[in-house]
Amino acid sequence: MKILVAVKEVAELAEQFDISGITIGEEYFQYDLNEWDSYAIEEAVQLNEAGLADEVVIATIGPERSEETIRTALAKGADRAVRVWDEALDDIEVLDLHGKVELLAAVVEHEEPDIVLTGVQAGDDQFGATGVALAERLEFGWAAVVNDLEVDSSGETISVRRELEGGIEELANVDVPAVLTIQTGINDPRYASLRSIRQAQRKEITTLSLEELGMNSSVVESPLELLGMAEPETEGTATYFEGEPEESASALASLLEGAGVVEI
Amino acid sequence: MSILVVAEHRDGDLRDVSFELLTAGVELASTLGDELHVAIINGDVDRFAAELNSEGVSAIHTIDHGDEFNHDVYCQIVSALCDRIDPSYVITPNSVNGLDYVPAVAQGLDLPLITNVVDVEHDGRLRATREMYGGKVETSVGTEAETALLMLRPGEWPTTHEPGDATVVSHEIEVDRDAVRSTVTGFDAVAADGIDISEAEFIVSIGRGIEDEDNLKLIEHLVDMTGGTLAASRPIVDNDWLPAHRQVGQSGKTVTPTVYLAIGISGAVQHVAGMKDSDIIVAINNDSNAPILDIADYAIVDDLFDVVPELIRECGGEPPGV
Numbered sequence: 001m002k003i004l005v006a007v008k009e010v011a012e013l014a015e016q017f018d019i020s021g022i023t024i025g026e027e028y029f030q031y032d033l034n035e036w037d038s039y040a041i042e043e044a045v046q047l048n049e050a051g052l053a054d055e056v057v058i059a060t061i062g063p064e065r066s067e068e069t070i071r072t073a074l075a076k077g078a079d080r081a082v083r084v085w086d087e088a089l090d091d092i093e094v095l096d097l098h099g100k101v102e103l104l105a106a107v108v109e110h111e112e113p114d115i116v117l118t119g120v121q122a123g124d125d126q127f128g129a130t131g132v133a134l135a136e137r138l139e140f141g142w143a144a145v146v147n148d149l150e151v152d153s154s155g156e157t158i159s160v161r162r163e164l165e166g167g168i169e170e171l172a173n174v175d176v177p178a179v180l181t182i183q184t185g186i187n188d189p190r191y192a193s194l195r196s197i198r199q200a201q202r203k204e205i206t207t208l209s210l211e212e213l214g215m216n217s218s219v220v221e222s223p224l225e226l227l228g229m230a231e232p233e234t235e236g237t238a239t240y241f242e243g244e245p246e247e248s249a250s251a252l253a254s255l256l257e258g259a260g261v262v263e264i
Numbered sequence: 265m266s267i268l269v270v271a272e273h274r275d276g277d278l279r280d281v282s283f284e285l286l287t288a289g290v291e292l293a294s295t296l297g298d299e300l301h302v303a304i305i306n307g308d309v310d311r312f313a314a315e316l317n318s319e320g321v322s323a324i325h326t327i328d329h330g331d332e333f334n335h336d337v338y339c340q341i342v343s344a345l346c347d348r349i350d351p352s353y354v355i356t357p358n359s360v361n362g363l364d365y366v367p368a369v370a371q372g373l374d375l376p377l378i379t380n381v382v383d384v385e386h387d388g389r390l391r392a393t394r395e396m397y398g399g400k401v402e403t404s405v406g407t408e409a410e411t412a413l414l415m416l417r418p419g420e421w422p423t424t425h426e427p428g429d430a431t432v433v434s435h436e437i438e439v440d441r442d443a444v445r446s447t448v449t450g451f452d453a454v455a456a457d458g459i460d461i462s463e464a465e466f467i468v469s470i471g472r473g474i475e476d477e478d479n480l481k482l483i484e485h486l487v488d489m490t491g492g493t494l495a496a497s498r499p500i501v502d503n504d505w506l507p508a509h510r511q512v513g514q515s516g517k518t519v520t521p522t523v524y525l526a527i528g529i530s531g532a533v534q535h536v537a538g539m540k541d542s543d544i545i546v547a548i549n550n551d552s553n554a555p556i557l558d559i560a561d562y563a564i565v566d567d568l569f570d571v572v573p574e575l576i577r578e579c580g581g582e583p584p585g586v
């Protein structure tokens with residue numbers, strides 16, 4: 001059984017930043033492996049270690065910079081990676097769902113995995129749609145927001161738990177091949193050791209352009225447009241306790257006492 | 265043209281988000297001068313249709329293919345219904361089940377999808393407001409497309425409605441069983457052993473700002489000194505530092521204490537969903553831009569490792585060395 005994990009390098013915004021027009025300066029960003037994807041990678045690697053899978057391939061759509069993140073994913077135990085990028089993607093503000101799905105689908109059709117794992121959402125743009133749309137495109141089974149999974153012995157179905165709202169879980173069986181979107185907390189993602197990071201340098205990252213995927217730039221044309229960007233207007237009415245920690249803590253203690261929840 | 269709202273229910277009840285979508289649908293339909301249609305799939309469809317029948321709704325479409333949600337069935341039915349009634353915008357919930365079928369509808373029908381929407385306007389083209397970067401930035405996303413799917417974030421629209429006189433239409437829609445690749449086999453509730461944080465008067469809630477499991481003893485000490493109840497945001501529970509029944513938020517508990525003290529918690533929407541109705545919200549966070557500060561009544565913008573020890577002292581204790 002082969003597992004493909006779709007991995008995104010996400011942008012994390014600094015505490016203080018400036019918006020000019022509809023962009024934020026590069027200097028305010030740091031890049032990291034998407035939190036949800038680290039759980040998806042761990043899940044795939046554990047299936048591999050349990051002998052249920054024999055290869056774990058990372059697929060990403062990202063610029064050259066993202067190779068650092070991909071190395072981290074490889075150091076966590078994935079076997080190799082495929083990175084899709086193209087000049088045509090450089091200037092795109094919102095990479096539309098359908099474009100992204102076409103690119104990932106092309107990789108899936110080439111790799112022919114039995115299971116595709118994605119994160120529930122990308123931490124930066126919080127779209128939350130890629131995995132399920134990809135499954136529909138591929139005519140695979142799917143399940144979204146999975147916090148537990150078990151591949152049955154025949155390898156033909158996967159039993160999953162889907163985490164619904166309010167502490168309720170749905171139990172479902174999904175046909176293989178399948179795409180599952182993985183929720184945080186499903187496992188305990190390992191850290192990449194220095195040794196594994198060194199070893200990961202030797203693992204293969206294949207890069208593919210649109211042309212190499214047999215596509216042209218029309219595939220990433222987006223029906224969506226970014227029209228504005230702003231810091232949310234705070235309707236905030238908070239009273240701030242200021243000063244040295246002794247002072248602010250003292251004011252807070254009085255508040256708690258006044259509210260009748262703490263006796264001092 | 266018409267606007268189509270797809271309602272959501274679980275375990276025999278319509279979920280609140282269904283009525284929020286109705287509000288958003290009524291607003292958008294009146295802006296555009298369009299009719300508002302509502303779809304209700306599975307369950308006690310006639311009762312649900314009666315509950316959803318409110319002012320501003322022209323037609324309610326009922327489709328009965330079982331009791332509960334199955335994403336394959338929902339996907340096929342919503343897609344077929346879109347073919348039948350040809351709506352302009354389709355309004356769906358950004359719920360966990362919404363995440364499980366709406367992207368597939370968008371993919372199958374090749375329609376633009378905008379998720380996690382918190383506001384919708386139309387001024388010749390559709391403009392949706394959504395957040396990025398953990399709520400630190402709000403973006404306006406537009407589309408010229410005349411048909412699009414929107415997933416609206418729960419909790420953003422009010423739910424008051426007057427009874428209406430929509431026509432209820434029952435549809436027979438064939439489901440292609442070969443394309444049903446999943447079966448729901450049951451439900452389970454997260455074990456709530458012992459303490460129920462939703463009963464607490466004073467909650468001390470800790471988030472990723474605590475950095476390390478060992479540092480939790482600082483917070484536990486504060487809890488001991490104040491008689492508060494310990495709770496947490498999701499990452500703390502994901503790390504197994506605290507059990508699941510301590511988690512506040514969308515997938516955890518909803519709490520309404522007299523005081524909710526959020527320490528090192530950013531205030532992500534899924535967290536806020538579980539604590540926004542607390543009487544007094546207090547935040548300790550060293551990021552003056554953290555979204556939690558927007559909903560806090562009192563705040564200290566400082567390092568929790570400086571403030572919490574002082575707070576323990578104020579309450580007559582001696583902080584543990586961290």
Ligand SMILES: Cc1cc2nc3c(=O)[nH]c(=O)nc-3n(C[C@H](O)[C@H](O)[C@H](O)COP(=O)(O)OP(=O)(O)OC[C@H]3O[C@@H](n4cnc5c(N)ncnc54)[C@H](O)[C@@H]3O)c2cc1C
Nearest residue numbers: 471472473497498513514515516528529530535550551568
């Ligand atoms: C489907 C779904 C369901 C979810 N359900 C839930 C849920 O039920 N509950 C929930 O909580 N989350 C839930 N989440 C996750 C949610 O989106 C956030 O990821 C999570 O709430 C973030 O937790 P946090 O605020 O502790 O961490 P972060 O967002 O990382 O915030 C940490 C905060 O600590 C502050 N900080 C750091 N160091 C210090 C310091 N020394 N002193 C003071 N402050 C400091 C930082 O400024 C930051 O604001 C869900 C997500 C999804 C997709």
Ligand SMILES: Nc1ncnc2c1ncn2[C@@H]1O[C@H](COP(=O)(O)O)[C@@H](O)[C@H]1O
Nearest residue numbers: 006007061118119121122127128129130
């Ligand atoms: N650029 C990308 N490259 C590879 N995978 C991606 C990319 N964007 C999103 N994904 C996958 O889709 C999941 C959900 O992302 P999104 O739908 O963008 O919120 C992520 O956790 C990844 O697994």
